[in-house]
Amino acid sequence: MKVELEFWQLVTLLLAFFGAVAAGAKMMFGQFERRLGDRFMSQESALATSNKSINELLTRHVEEQGKVVDKMNELERDMLKWRAELPLQYVRREDFIRNQTIIEAKLDTINQRVQNIQLSGKQPGQP
16 A cells, blocks of 8 residues: 655645644633633632621721720720729728827827816816
8 A cells, every 4th residue: 555645735734734733722722711711710709709808807897996995985084083083982091090099099088087087076067
């Protein structure tokens, strides 16, 4: 068996072969590009969803932080009010001890006078 090809037939076969290879490569690269495009679209949508949830989380955090700051300011005002009222409502230990000592000294003085009067036998109001 003998196959004879002329030059133009060989050129046509080579052109057909290279055309088929080029068409196959073009289809393969087209699918590759489409899959990359799909992958990038899914990543972009995931990124957009993630950004949206992060923004919502940050917004909620800022609102909660504002509430905490308001409560801290209210607590600070209450504390300052309490500190201003504290000396009016309570007596310090040292002040109480000093006042109690003065009262007891006066009571001791009165008791001493009563005892002196009783010992001398004088009636109160007599010279």
